[in-house]
Amino acid sequence: MYLYHFGLTQLPFTLTPNTSFYLGLKPHTEAFAVLLTALKTGEGFIKVVGEVGTGKTLLCRKLLNEIPEHFVTAYIPNPYLNPDELRRAVASELGVKQAQRMSSQLLNQRIQERLLALHQKGHSVVLILDEAQALPEESLEALRLFTNLETESRKLLQVVLFAQPELDQRLATQQFRQLRQRITFSYQLRPMTSLEVEQYVQHRMQIAGYKGEQLFTRSLCKKLTKASKGIPRLVNVLCHKMLMLAYGEGRHQLSAKHLVLAAKDTEDAHVSGWQKLGVYLSAALILLTTTLISWQFLGEV
Known part of the structure; x- marks a missing residue:
């Protein structure tokens, strides 16, 4: 590889999100500030939307690494889950024992008990979902119902959604108007x-x-x-x-x-038009040069 050639100690342009390479450019700094501000309010859904490859997962990992200590996080990297699978995944993340074995009714009770226990200890709980546009319709509704859990003064669970623009298209429909109205903070990542x-x-x-x-x-x-x-x-x-x-x-x-x-x-x-032309001209020049050399060689023979 080119590491030694350019005097590098590691590959600088890998596709794996690596927070050691994080650079606080304006769109990501603004998005991170929105996330922290929204989490401090303690209410509703928070949404960060961006096209494929704009750095949502890197931002998500930075949030997980730097979220204030009093927060307890439940992280779901692959939310293509039905409502029951989603509830069990959240329960496991929150430390509910034997979450995969108990009935749905008991599971809901255990989740609420766990959220209340964390709240009494001074913790705020946040559920973070990456690639949230992949959530099935029934799971989106289940997610909304999660946020119904609350005390007299505060929600027991906040939800952060990192998603592609397809999520906005889905939320714009009449079917998801209740969920849409619960999104208190939103940020659009730009190129x-x-x-x-x-x-x-x-x-x-x-x-x-x-x-x-x-x-x-x-x-x-x-x-x-x-x-x-x-x-x-x-x-x-x-x-x-x-x-x-x-x-x-x-x-x-x-x-x-x-x-x-x-x-x-x-x-x-x-690839712009002049760039395409440049590639074709380069290829044509190489072909012409090769042909001339061949003719010269045959002439000498």
Whole structure:
């Protein structure tokens, strides 16, 4: 791989969400501030929505790592669960013993008892669901009923939903108007700007141990922003491929050509007309050069 070639200690552009690479860019800083503020209010649902690859899972993990100590969290990373499975998953996360064996009625009672016990000890309980757009309709309703559990002054359970825009489309229907009205705080993650992409790329390279001259120039980052549409996951994919291409050529500098080739090889990446033309011209030039060399060789024979 290209680690030694570029003097890196670890891969800078992996797709696995890693909080050690977290950079407090404006959209993520704002979203995190909304989450903490909303949790302090102690009421209702909190929703963070963003397109695929905008950093929702990374933000979710940062929240789990840095949530204030008095919070008890129940984390459901894969919410494609029916209502009974969802209740049992929440019960297990909250430490309810033998949650998988007891009847549904007893399970509901044990969950409420556990929430009350935690409340009496001064804890606030928050249920965090990643990929919440995958929740079945019946489970969305079960989730709403969870938040009916309350004391005279405070909800016993708050819910944080990290989801793709499909969740908003579902919540906009008449069927989910009650749940929609309980969402007290909401934030929409946006793609990165070209300046943010530049900061993001340099930050990840620095964390990965790079100490050389700047590989991703401002001009290249502007093109990278257009090719990736400002989506962090696509930025990671393209940067990884660019570094691989440069390594394969034995080069220590990156160029627009590397970006074009990386974008052409990446699903969902944007390749503009002039970039496509550049790829075709490069291929044609290589073919022409090869042909001329072949003719010259045959002529000499």
